Amino acid sequence: MVDNVWAWEGGNPYLSTALQVVDVDPMADQSAVRTRANVRRRRIAHAADRFPLFGRTLTVAEINEAEERLGTPRGRLLAELLTHRPVTGDADPGELADLLDLLDTTGFFELAAGLGAQTAPRAVTDLHDTLDPRVLPAILPDPGARTFAPLLDDAAEPVR
Structure with missing residues (x-):
């Protein structure tokens, strides 16, 4: 991992978070992450250019790395912090x-x-x-729901 997670090293960190690479919602649990990562890996292996992420073609190695990052509490939290809430659509x-x-x-x-x-x-x-x-x-647009995914410990159990 990088020392300063907020530093822009080689590109915008908000455009390719681990959640976006694996294509899961920030509220997804670990089994959903594994399932989506497997689906993404199969798609990339068969036709990588058909499934770009913000105009960039992904590799299986990037999906493996993103899944691994989402498997640790630190990596999961970082990915969630870099993910923007979706626009609610209420604003004119x-x-x-x-x-x-x-x-x-x-x-x-x-x-x-x-x-x-x-x-x-x-x-x-x-x-x-x-x-x-x-x-x-x-x-102004509605800030959206204020629910957060549970913080997990090293054993992938919710921290209480």
């Missing part, structure tokens, strides 16, 4: 685009990037005066 893209335009016109992004030091106070004041905090929950 038009409303989110309006919010993006509002943030852009008030100079909020310049403030966040540290580029607009002279205009930052005015941008924050304009943004605060423009946004109604009672409306934001209806515009």
Whole structure:
């Protein structure tokens, strides 16, 4: 394993987590991981180019490594931390685009990037005066369910 799991060494670590390589949900148990890994290995052995992951052709060795990583508590936790929650679909893209335009016109992004030091106070004041905090929950997407897979010990048993 790498020393700094958050370092981008050779590519974006979010694009090929062990869960994505094996093609399982973060809530999948160890038997589901084994089953999906076997299915992926067979598919890769017969026609690897038909099953790319984000435009990259996988190898059987990569699937073996991903299955092995998901078999350890540390590897499983790392894969879960690198996996984004799916979008709930409740948000209206038009409303989110309006919010993006509002943030852009008030100079909020310049403030966040540290580029607009002279205009930052005015941008924050304009943004605060423009946004109604009672409306934001209806515009922003639902954060989704807050359930997590159980943390497993070295014997693949849930930690209590």
